[in-house]
Amino acid sequence: MKVVKYAIILTFLGLTLTSCSGGAEATSGIQAAPVGQAAPTAISTAQVVITGALPQNSPGISWTNPASLDHIEYTLGTSAGGSEHTPWTDIGVVTNYTHTGLVGLTECQAYYPSVRAVSATAQISTTLTSTSFYWDNSPPAGLGVPDVSADDATAGSSTTTTWTAATDNCVLDHYEIAIGTSAGATDVQTWIDIGNVTSYKIQDGVNGASFTLTEATNYYITLKAVDEAGFEVIQNSGAFQVFNPATSLPNMVARLDASDLSSILDSGGLDASNGAFNGSVEDWLDTSSSANTHHFYQNGAAPIFDGVDNHVVFNGTNQYLTVANHAELNTATTDQRNITASFETSADTTTLQIIYEEGGASRGMNIYIQSGNLYCGFWNINNDGDGSQSFTSVSAPIATNTIYHVTWVFDYTNYTGAAGPDGELTCYVNGSSIGSTTSTSLLYAHSGAISLGSYLNDSYTHTGALNGNGGYFNGDVMELMLFNDPPDASTVNTIHTYLEDKWN
Structure with missing residues (x-):
């Protein structure tokens, strides 16, 4: 065997x-x-950043131990599983750990805590690494002073604010913005987190904002840059006010504003704020602060004041308002004009309805409704030395029972004579251009009557000449502004934003 x-x-x-x-x-x-030795599992960390002067404690980490082990070892490194900062150290049989008294950290450097299990026979498990943390002890820097020069604040929105971005040695997290009645104050609107942007317009009802601004009051933007560690730097703007066309825009020559009850007078001279006001609008006073006042008045049947919505209501039959001729308005040659009107249509947008008109059969400008369209018109039919400009217009569809804000701009500031370039006319509706046309002629003196709510003493439309009086508006007028200055598209948008916030 x-x-x-x-x-x-x-x-x-x-x-x-x-x-x-x-x-x-x-x-x-x-x-x-x-x-082999089983590894710990389910590691988690309490935070991702620590702050303050060193020494500091690390964020706490926790994990689940395996069923059998002798002890846990811990390390801290600048790479996942690495031990560049702290060598592997026996921390006993625990399931959480905070590294106390940390020194020698570099700001913004990622540090990775790791643990592993060791058996009684010195077998070592695989390494379990937590998410990293970093140390930050510096606030953001370089935040620019908030620029509030846009001058487009309304009752329900701040001016558009821009700034130079802040920088941070670690991680810039977000910006916060507020409004106050003094530099640094937040008494109008408290802090709002607006994310990581460099331009913002605070709006009532948006992103948790709730406020109302009033005209002729100084307001200030306070801006805060916040990093991930919670450090912050603050900058304050200069003062801004609610946009007011009369003070913010040049060369306003007339303004009718139905929200100003003191400017609405009845036949007895009582204004709309008086309890005895009889409802008729005999006079609508100019609130433009122009050197010359241009009050509108009824010269036939007076429109009615709606004291609920603060609208002047025209019946579409015989009501209108007019104003005395003046060189600022119509009896002098001009190379620029801005007519801005806020109105509400009725159920009728078919019949001819003049909202505003200046001029007669020879020369003028107007804004009117006909056949479901809104028209902005211009004509200088007589040849006054630079050629005859036949009636020209821009139009767009218009809806019933709807509020509109319209700006009709004549800009011939590039005029050099009959052989020079043409002038430009652009019509804007609710902040957007509906089209442009040109004129070969300046707008020469046109002493035909000015009317709000009709045409008087002849006029012109795309269908031809109009004789006498007519075209009565069936709807409401809330505001009329006349400027001898041509705004650009951005300014028109600001005007319309102001009007929409006010009247819509």
Whole structure:
């Protein structure tokens, strides 16, 4: 019988039987696979940033231990699983750890806490690494002073504010913005998180904002840049006010504003704020602060004042208001004009209805409704030395029972004579251009009557000449502004935003 001798060799994790001759015995050999140390699981960290002068404590980390282990080792490195800062250290059998007294940290450097389990036989598990944290002890820098020069604030919105972006040595998180009645104050609108932007317009009802601004009051923007650690830097703007066309825009020559009850007078001279006011609008006073006042008055049937909505209501039959001729308005040659009107249509947008008109059969400008369209018209049919300009207009569809804000701009400030370039006319509705046309002629003196709510003493439309009086407006007028200055598209948008906020 063959005798086989065996040596028994104890290995790390099991027993392996081998023959003394070194040959593996398939029939009588016994092998056990090595069993490693299980690793911790489910690691989490309390925060991603620490602040303050060193030494500091790290964010706390926690994990779940395996069923069997001897102890946990901890390390801190600048790479996942690395030990560049702190070597592996026995921290006992725990499931959470805070590294106290940290020194030697570099601001904004990512540091990774890691743990591993060690068995009684010194077997080491795989490494479990937490999300990194960093140390930040510096606020943002370089935040620009808020620029409030846009001058487009309304009762329900701040001026558009822009600024130079802040920088941060680690992570700039967001900006916050507020409104106050003094520099640095937040008494009108408290802090709002506006994200990471460099331009913002605070609007009532948007992003949690709730406020109302009033004209002729100084307001200030306070801006805060906040980094991920919570450090912040603050800048304050100069003063801004609610946009007021009379003071913010040049060369306003007349303004009718139905929200100013003191400017609405009845036949007895009582204004609309008086309890005895009889409702008729005999006079609508100019509130433009122009050197010359241009009050409108009824010269036939007076429109009615709606004291609920503060609208002047025209009946479409015989009501209108007019104003005395003046060189600022119509009896002098001009190379520029801005007519802006806020009105509400009725159920009728089919019949001819003049909202505003100046001039007669020879020269003039107007804004009117006909056949479901809004028209902005211009004509200088007589040849006054630079050619005859036949009636020209821009139009767009218009809806019933709807508020509109219209600006009709004549700009011939590039006039150099009959052989020079043409002038430009652009009509804007609710902040957007509906089209442009040109004129070969200046707008020469046109002493035909000016009318709000009709045409008087002849006029012109795209269908031809109009004789006498007519075209009575069936709808409401809230505001009329006349300027001898041509605004650009951005300024028109500001005007219309102001009017929409006020009347819509």
